[in-house]
Amino acid sequence: MSATVAYDPKTFYDELVAHGLILPGTTLGIFGRGAVFEEVLTAFNTLVTQVAAHDGNEKMLFPPCVDRKLIEKVGYMKSFPHLAGTVFSFCGHDKEHRDMLERIQDGKPWDNLLQMSDIALTPAVCYPVYMNLTGTLPPQGRTVDLTGWVYRHEPSIEPTRMISFRMREFVRAADPDTVIEWRNSWLERGLQLMIDLGLPAVSETATDPFFGRGGKMLVANQREAKLKFEVVVPVISKENPTAICSFNYHQDHFGKTFDIRTADGEVAQTACMAFGMERVTMALFKTHGFDPKRWPKPVRDLLWP
């Protein structure tokens, strides 16, 4: 990479649009993906499948919506209320419907005609997994392979900060030693994969954007216990590189919440690791240019063997 590469969120968004890689949206954080963007993302996803091939993963898939009670139960509204999305729906009749259409016509708010539903947007691909692990794990524990759309309410001009995006995620549930060993193995494999793809990636300890005054304590605890790591790459800023891969050690949080036990009866521990699929794809375009045909041969050979 040349030392003169410029980093700027707005310019990068415009370049992605100009090359047909993303299709511009009409509200911040929501946009389409073009054919070439999806080719790269799909090739990367296949590569991840190969890297994970011998992990004994079970595949599960969940929709982009969950039971609202789930995000209440896992503590999401405590830690990240500002990022959550809950679904409201219309339960009225003809009269309320006419009122709604008039309000829409006149550009007036129509939220008063909606009611909170039982549904929330999925904030993390792994949340719906844990209730499927309740009970006693086999001796080797369980490992789950997931792909899904997540919702984060943080409208932004940064193309890397989307309201709705895909994660390829793996979850491990087992005894503490096994879980930490698995997390460490993925920390190594995840970083190596990015380096093999020619990305200037490094790994580092990280923290989550916990909400409010109480959140400060959670951040301090997370940092001290080294519960979160990220692999980061400069995409829209050199000083603040973008997390393209994250590793979270939950200790016994989900094991306790969903009564998951190891074969010898202890509360199981869990960890997850996830690739931000759009972010990895954008990091490849930023690093190697907007035309994959002109990417370095070793990178092309890895993505399209």
Place this chain on the structure above:
Amino acid sequence: MSATVAYDPKTFYDELVAHGLILPGTTLGIFGRGAVFEEVLTAFNTLVTQVAAHDGNEKMLFPPCVDRKLIEKVGYMKSFPHLAGTVFSFCGHDKEHRDMLERIQDGKPWDNLLQMSDIALTPAVCYPVYMNLTGTLPPQGRTVDLTGWVYRHEPSIEPTRMISFRMREFVRAADPDTVIEWRNSWLERGLQLMIDLGLPAVSETATDPFFGRGGKMLVANQREAKLKFEVVVPVISKENPTAICSFNYHQDHFGKTFDIRTADGEVAQTACMAFGMERVTMALFKTHGFDPKRWPKPVRDLLWP
């Protein structure tokens, strides 16, 4: 198929769960998909790609959320307000957050602490496409290939009636003759594909569940003008077979709304066709049994060549 096959939504759901094909949810219409379910769905999706290979499709992909103004603009709140989902989010500070957590803790409603956002759930995979077709089409028009998650707020015990599910969809924008010819070609190919897969499928004219008193007129118009067709297969009922594939002719609705013009300057017409991916998959399990290894050889050969 034996004449003694039993049809019952609850039994079919329980059988899908018992065979690990779906992972039970905790609220109606939301559940996970297991590995074998996804293998079948993915194989069918690949088969659709083959059938569509020579159509000159452009690929686009959109997230499961859209700008709320889009569903207002296309008239979704007029026709299907009861099926829509809009996203609300928390914009408060520490005080409101404490209030929210207390309400959640006490099992009280907390909707008063949320505000309507700019985001809605995607109700049809094709809606975000049309603004990308604004302007003058090339002489042959344009054809778009899409896959995505859609939201329909109709909680139900029927496994075939999901709140969140995937559609593989194609959109055609061109002059009226070209659009109708394309629709007819897909009507034939879609039905033939289902018959080749051993499904007892038939095609028929259909109508949408338009809302309220005004909706009755829209249904009558749609039926009279034959704007909607479906391919249906018995899955949870013999008398009311399930639509697994639908074909919608929009005439100039989207052409006018998004200023899409043909090469000779007329308002373009559009049509779309979509496979309900989970429904096709469930129809295969209902028809051929819960173990794909024991499906008829011609069906297996088609799905796993």
